[in-house]
Amino acid sequence: MALKTGAEYIESLKGLNLTVYANGEKIENIVDHPLIRPHVNAAAMTYELAHDPAFEDLMTATSHLTGKKINRFTHIHQSTDDLIKKVKMLRMISQRTGTCYQRCVGFDAINALYSVSYEMDQKLGTDYHQKVRRYVEYLQENDLMVAGSMTDPKGDRSLPPSKQADPDLFVHLVEKNDEGIVIRGAKAHQTGIVNSHEMLIMPTTALGPDDKAYAVACAVPTDAPGVLHIFGRQTNDDRKFGEIDQGNAKFGIVGGEALTVLENVFVPWERVFMCEEYEWAGTLVERFASYHRQNYGGCKGGVSDIVVGAAATIADYNGTAKASHIKDKITEMIHLTETLYAGSIACSAEGRPTPSGAYFVDPLLANVVKHNVTRLIYEIDRLAQDIAGGFIATLPSEKDLRHPEIGKYVEKYFKGVASVSTEDRIRIARLIENMTGGTALVESMHGAGSPQAQRVSIVRQSNLETKKRFAKILAGIKVD
Ligand code: SF4
Numbered sequence: 001m002a003l004k005t006g007a008e009y010i011e012s013l014k015g016l017n018l019t020v021y022a023n024g025e026k027i028e029n030i031v032d033h034p035l036i037r038p039h040v041n042a043a044a045m046t047y048e049l050a051h052d053p054a055f056e057d058l059m060t061a062t063s064h065l066t067g068k069k070i071n072r073f074t075h076i077h078q079s080t081d082d083l084i085k086k087v088k089m090l091r092m093i094s095q096r097t098g099t100c101y102q103r104c105v106g107f108d109a110i111n112a113l114y115s116v117s118y119e120m121d122q123k124l125g126t127d128y129h130q131k132v133r134r135y136v137e138y139l140q141e142n143d144l145m146v147a148g149s150m151t152d153p154k155g156d157r158s159l160p161p162s163k164q165a166d167p168d169l170f171v172h173l174v175e176k177n178d179e180g181i182v183i184r185g186a187k188a189h190q191t192g193i194v195n196s197h198e199m200l201i202m203p204t205t206a207l208g209p210d211d212k213a214y215a216v217a218c219a220v221p222t223d224a225p226g227v228l229h230i231f232g233r234q235t236n237d238d239r240k241f242g243e244i245d246q247g248n249a250k251f252g253i254v255g256g257e258a259l260t261v262l263e264n265v266f267v268p269w270e271r272v273f274m275c276e277e278y279e280w281a282g283t284l285v286e287r288f289a290s291y292h293r294q295n296y297g298g299c300k301g302g303v304s305d306i307v308v309g310a311a312a313t314i315a316d317y318n319g320t321a322k323a324s325h326i327k328d329k330i331t332e333m334i335h336l337t338e339t340l341y342a343g344s345i346a347c348s349a350e351g352r353p354t355p356s357g358a359y360f361v362d363p364l365l366a367n368v369v370k371h372n373v374t375r376l377i378y379e380i381d382r383l384a385q386d387i388a389g390g391f392i393a394t395l396p397s398e399k400d401l402r403h404p405e406i407g408k409y410v411e412k413y414f415k416g417v418a419s420v421s422t423e424d425r426i427r428i429a430r431l432i433e434n435m436t437g438g439t440a441l442v443e444s445m446h447g448a449g450s451p452q453a454q455r456v457s458i459v460r461q462s463n464l465e466t467k468k469r470f471a472k473i474l475a476g477i478k479v480d
């Protein structure tokens, strides 16, 4: 049955038997749970809109495998027209959900794997491509949602998979037998996974011969034995239990990310698309990434000092502190912080007495300081988030960390460098999340007046006529 409706998609999720924990509790009914339902609704739009005649051309395609009409999210691009329609389709859906509908990741994964498996077979004489074709046909025929499972927890970022203190910090092969393979590890930040039917596992980075066991690509049902999902917290997610305060109650924010643990999961050979061909891991990662990127820009000085310190600390904990681009970003954050501070000192130093005798700061420079805050704090916070990594937005809750059964997975897969406790890494990550999030940024924008209020003051006090006079004199133009 091709082309499910939104309701049929939601109904199909009820037939799955996923193991999902959120906020320290096992979730029995994913579809109706307030933390998850908005993400289900958003993904359902990728199904529902395929039945709207106005969007048929964008939302559906003709399968090159079967000649049948299929949902575009299961399509393998056949032309530049398909690629353009993909972009137009995403824009159109975003206009109706205002948030992530999650299905593009698997869409990009099947497209990446489709071409890479072909090239692998040509070079190595393997038979992966035919299996990928059959798998894609299965997805098309059943209109399934696939999570693109690439990102590994990665542990100490300065070390390759095989050198990690814990070998499971990247998904790896445990066993090969006549029937298939057994894999273990975890995938992090899994967008839409708890409301997907399938997950397409891929390596997360280019690999060398020592990391051959980590070169695994395969398809696994999201409810397969040994698969467990720990749903990530979102800022202000308690608001999901109300309505208006959510802002977008129907569709939520971002994609409902989870940590997915793979505890000795068996995968039959028919669903294995890469097994130890480490030379091809980098190509697959790059191709997937290119598809996915197609889709997608005085008091604050003290606050920023903490953000800089937190960013430098998380870099230590992640094992990235020695990377030159990280050092450069920290330098940039310090430069921007001191730029804010310098403006405050300057407008104070240039202050003048008022007729009352009380001093007044230089209003032009004071306005410049605040105007800088509306921009530079965003840049400082942007760099802090860049350095920290995406896990600050997808971490499970403290209750999950302390949970008697699943706490061990949070402990294990959120570990950075071996010498630092997972709890300390989580603590500094939560601090960065808190200090660089929406409320803090909006306060930088609008506290003490909006940017436009400062621009009005700046131009009023800039003495533009004097500047014009200087220019005219230099140019030899007669002035009064
Ligand atoms: Fe798709 Fe990614 Fe955008 Fe979500 S964030 S709608 S998965 S492109």
Ligand code: FE
Binding pocket: 100, 191, 255
């Ligand atoms: Fe995304």
